[in-house]
Amino acid sequence: MSILVYTESWDGKFRKSTFETVSYASETAKLLGTDVVAVSLEKVSEEELNKLGNYGVTKVVSCSGIDKGDSQAAAAVIANLSADATVLVFSNTYTAKMIAPRLSVKLKAGTISNVIALPESTSPLKVRRKAFSSKAIETTIVTIEKAILSIAPNSYGLIETGGTCSIESLDSSEKGTITIEGQETASGKISLSEAEIIVSAGRGLKGPENWGMIEELAELLGAATACSKPVADIGWRPHGEHVGQTGKAVAPDLYIAIGISGAIQHLAGVNSSKVMVAINTDPEAPFFKAADYGIVGDAFEVVPKMIEEIKKLNS
Numbered sequence: 001m002s003i004l005v006y007t008e009s010w011d012g013k014f015r016k017s018t019f020e021t022v023s024y025a026s027e028t029a030k031l032l033g034t035d036v037v038a039v040s041l042e043k044v045s046e047e048e049l050n051k052l053g054n055y056g057v058t059k060v061v062s063c064s065g066i067d068k069g070d071s072q073a074a075a076a077v078i079a080n081l082s083a084d085a086t087v088l089v090f091s092n093t094y095t096a097k098m099i100a101p102r103l104s105v106k107l108k109a110g111t112i113s114n115v116i117a118l119p120e121s122t123s124p125l126k127v128r129r130k131a132f133s134s135k136a137i138e139t140t141i142v143t144i145e146k147a148i149l150s151i152a153p154n155s156y157g158l159i160e161t162g163g164t165c166s167i168e169s170l171d172s173s174e175k176g177t178i179t180i181e182g183q184e185t186a187s188g189k190i191s192l193s194e195a196e197i198i199v200s201a202g203r204g205l206k207g208p209e210n211w212g213m214i215e216e217l218a219e220l221l222g223a224a225t226a227c228s229k230p231v232a233d234i235g236w237r238p239h240g241e242h243v244g245q246t247g248k249a250v251a252p253d254l255y256i257a258i259g260i261s262g263a264i265q266h267l268a269g270v271n272s273s274k275v276m277v278a279i280n281t282d283p284e285a286p287f288f289k290a291a292d293y294g295i296v297g298d299a300f301e302v303v304p305k306m307i308e309e310i311k312k313l314n315s
């Protein structure tokens, strides 16, 4: 019996959500009295693979030969490695959403997505998850032997153990039936789903030419930039920045909403943020009901003042 955790990397480095998922798997392994085995299907250096030991992994299987994005091949490899695993842990990313359901069918496992806390019990496995666009918390039980959990990014945190792990290499020739011909990378410097601070703006900004101050504020705060749906639909900002019910769901420590009304569909994707700040000229804007802090004011006056003050603080 063991726990198998799926890792994801970007430019040869593990994503923060991977370390978070591994931390979760490691704490769950303690509850079950077992070990954590990680699987890496991407090109990652030995030094990077070793970092997983510090978050509780005892063995990493580093598999080569799988095309990035080939979820059928990935599911086949992971299924082969899962004979002893009773719990498989993923981060709730787009990649995991492609692989976990396939595995669920192959392994006859119960899959629970968007998990936010350690299991309340292990026999049967009982976990809490976000439901209905994060408007509700559900308690869910897996009634069969194997469980697949995907953890909502930024919901658990990192736990360093100071441990080390062994590395095992595997060469696979698995191929799925779909080939990815090209990928366009989103322009943001910081991944939205993993960002600790997000500066987001809406139609109140009047036009794309006014995003300079949003980018400057984000840069000063080390934040990612986001936007409301209409802003992406009109083409003021790239679609990769669209957050909400039909865009990305985010859960930063701080979400600053500038010139965004706070429609229910927008809030659905951002209301897991730990602290929300709204800046809006309209005191009746719905965002003020959801926000922790509100500034009733014109973004074109407030944001430059914020930039000025942050620069003073930084110097």
Ligand SMILES: Cc1cc2nc3c(=O)[nH]c(=O)nc-3n(C[C@H](O)[C@H](O)[C@H](O)COP(=O)(O)OP(=O)(O)OC[C@H]3O[C@@H](n4cnc5c(N)ncnc54)[C@H](O)[C@@H]3O)c2cc1C
Pocket (backbone or CB within 6 Å): 201, 202, 203, 204, 205, 227, 228, 229, 230, 231, 242, 243, 244, 245, 246, 247, 258, 259, 260, 261, 262, 263, 264, 265, 266, 269, 279, 280, 281, 282, 285, 297, 298, 299, 300
């Ligand atoms: C099925 C469905 C799914 C949807 N999914 C999403 C989604 O995922 N994400 C999303 O964002 N929306 C989504 N929407 C759209 C959503 O309902 C709203 O229309 C949208 O969020 C509004 O965007 P906004 O707040 O930028 O624009 P507006 O509603 O036009 O609001 C602009 C705000 O800016 C304020 N403002 C104006 N000037 C200034 C100024 N100078 N300074 C400060 N504030 C100012 C105004 O008071 C206003 O509150 C969805 C809608 C549907 C029907």
